[in-house]
Amino acid sequence: xxVFLSTYVNKVDRKGRVSVPASFRAVLAEQSAGVxxxxxxxxxxxxxxxxxxxxxxxxxxxxxxxxxxxxxxTRDLWETNVFAGSVLLPIDAEGRVILPQDLAEFxxxxxxxxxxxxxxxxxxxxxxxxxxxxxxxxxxxxxxGLSLSSLTAAARRTPQP
Amino acid sequence: xxVFLSTYVNKVDRKGRVSVPASFRAVLAEQSAGVxxxxxxxxxxxxxxxxxxxxxxxxxxxxxxxxxxxxxxTRDLWETNVFAGSVLLPIDAEGRVILPQDLAEFxxxxxxxxxxxxxxxxxxxxxxxxxxxxxxxxxxxxxxGLSLSSLTAAARRTPQP
DNA sequence: CACAAAAGCCCATGATATCCCATGGCAGTC
DNA sequence: GACTGCCATGGGATATCATGGGCTTTTGTG
Numbered sequence: 154x155x156v157f158l159s160t161y162v163n164k165v166d167r168k169g170r171v172s173v174p175a176s177f178r179a180v181l182a183e184q185s186a187g188v189x190x191x192x193x194x195x196x197x198x199x200x201x202x203x204x205x206x207x208x209x210x211x212x213x214x215x216x217x218x219x220x221x222x223x224x225x226x227t228r229d230l231w232e233t234n235v236f237a238g239s240v241l242l243p244i245d246a247e248g249r250v251i252l253p254q255d256l257a258e259f260x261x262x263x264x265x266x267x268x269x270x271x272x273x274x275x276x277x278x279x280x281x282x283x284x285x286x287x288x289x290x291x292x293x294x295x296x297x298g299l300s301l302s303s304l305t306a307a308a309r310r311t312p313q314p
Numbered sequence: 315x316x317v318f319l320s321t322y323v324n325k326v327d328r329k330g331r332v333s334v335p336a337s338f339r340a341v342l343a344e345q346s347a348g349v350x351x352x353x354x355x356x357x358x359x360x361x362x363x364x365x366x367x368x369x370x371x372x373x374x375x376x377x378x379x380x381x382x383x384x385x386x387x388t389r390d391l392w393e394t395n396v397f398a399g400s401v402l403l404p405i406d407a408e409g410r411v412i413l414p415q416d417l418a419e420f421x422x423x424x425x426x427x428x429x430x431x432x433x434x435x436x437x438x439x440x441x442x443x444x445x446x447x448x449x450x451x452x453x454x455x456x457x458x459g460l461s462l463s464s465l466t467a468a469a470r471r472t473p474q475p
Numbered sequence: 476c477a478c479a480a481a482a483g484c485c486c487a488t489g490a491t492a493t494c495c496c497a498t499g500g501c502a503g504t505c
Numbered sequence: 506g507a508c509t510g511c512c513a514t515g516g517g518a519t520a521t522c523a524t525g526g527g528c529t530t531t532t533g534t535g
Contacts, residue, residue, distance in 0.1 A: 164514070168492085172513050193319075198456045215317060215433055227458070229360065233451040237430045240320045241337075245493070248512080325524070329482085333523050406483070408523080 155183065157270035160287075162280045164265055169257070170249040171266050177275055178248050184209045192250060194277070195239040196259050200286065202269075203252075203260050203277040208241065210273060252277070316344065318431035321448075323441045325426055330418070331410040332427045338436055339409050345370045353411060355438070356400040357420055361447065363430075364413075364421050364438040369402065371434060413438070 161174040173181075173192065181192055184207040193211045197204050218231055242250040252262060260266075261279040269276040269283060278286070322335040334342075334353065343349055345368040354372045358365050367375075379392055403411040413423060421427075422440040430437040430444060439447070 166515065168516090170514090175512060196452075198452065212317075218433075225360070230451045230455050230458070232432045233430075233448055234455045236317070236319055236432045237321045237448065238452075239431075243493085246495075247514080249514090251492070327525065329525095331524090336522060404483085407485080410523090412482075 155180065156272050157275040159270050160283070161268045162265050163268065165252070165257075165262065169251045169254075170245075171252060172247070172249045173244060174268050175248065177268060177270070178244065181207050181244075191241050191243050193239050194242055194250075194252070194256060195235070196256065197276065198234070200276070201260055201279075201282060203256055204274055205277060206274040211239065316341065317433045318436040320431050321444070322429045323426055324429065326413070326418075326423065330412045330415075331406075332413065333408070333410050334405060335429050336409065338429060338431070339405065342368045342405075352402050352404050354400055355403055355411075355413070355417060356396050357417065358437065359395060361437070362421055362440075362443060364417055365435055366438060367435040372400070 157177055157180055159174075159176070161177075163172045163174070165171050185191075191208055192205050193208060194203050194205045214235065218228070218235065221228075223231070240253055240256065242252070244250055252266070257263070260277060261282060262277070263279075265280050267278040267280040267283045269278060276283075318338055318341055320335075320337070322338075324333045324335070326332050342353055346352075352369060353366050354369055355364050355366045376397070379389065382389075384392070401414060401417070403413070405411055413427070418424070421438060422443060423438070424440075426441045428439040428441040428444045430439055437444075
């Protein structure tokens with residue numbers, strides 16, 4: 154299993170701890186030489202939600218940023234958004250993380266948190282906010298005529314290097 | 315953990331001391347044979363803020379400057395701004411530094427200081443000034459359609475030698 | 476040479492995160 | 506249907522970290 158899949162809603166305890174779903178931890182571990190000791194979390198640019206990925210994924214991002222041909226201002230924006238805005242949350246022995254207050258507030262998370270698999274990354278939402286968003290996404294997807302066959306067709310049109 | 319990540323706001327006490335975030339000290343230590351005994355600080359060329367890095371990184375920067383293909387004026391600018399304007403601040407046993415008055419004034423730092431991770435270096439800002447900058451960076455990033463995929467795509471377009 | 480200010484050093488403290496162990500539910504198994 | 510694990514959840518003990526204050530040493534200055 155190499156991608157983050159499904160949605161899980163877990164409780165935030167009074168200390169601010171939340172369990173990262175076991176299957177997500179497995180994916181993180183796979184990308185980090187066996188043990189999932191930490192996860193990178195940052196604010197989504199599009200939604201009132203948090204994005205999360207493995208350290209390795211972040212390293213790849215950092216590398217891409219160094220190599221990318223960007224003007225100074227754009228690079229500065231990236232570095233501010235990516236590095237300054239991210240946190241590395243350690244995962245404890247029970248598989249939990251503590252969401253920093255400012256990030257939890259940004260996503261409106263208090264009692265519960267929804268972990269949403271999104272392929273290479275996952276998101277953390279306030280469950281009710283996510284439910285609304287998911288419903289909207291379904292409608293939009295149907296209207297746009299999304300289907301699995303259209304996706305695989307699109308993939309065939311743009312072969313990978 | 316090999317990079318400076320996240321943003322931390324710490325207090326400046328009446329003696330002018332500020333704690334360097336523990337995770338930043340860890341990165342500095344990693345680059346300096348175990349112990350973080352000092353940090354290089356100089357004025358940012360783009361912002362009303364301070365740039366900081368390890369001694370080792372500054373040495374690498376100096377080397378890069380020698381090799382770089384720059385005209386005399388640019389080189390001169392670099393040398394006056396960065397090297398002449400740099401200080402090596404000792405880190406005390408509790409992990410704090412004292413910001414020299416002129417540098418603190420340059421960044422407008424009085425009560426609090428924001429330590430901003432930026433991959434290989436970090437910045438020190440007056441927290442409110444940084445908050446404004448971060449917000450601007452978010453907005454511009456969103457408008458410019460900054461996304462993880464667009465970044466990795468940009469990196470692919472400029473392969474390294 | 477004396478004195479004041481600044482810088483460095485040591486220790487104290489409260490808040491917070493980290494570690495460790497316990498419990499209960501749910502699923503699959505024998 | 507009892508048993509066995511995994512997994513989410515909870516709570517208490519301990520370590521870490523940011524912060525603050527006092528005291529000594531250095532520095533710079535009259």
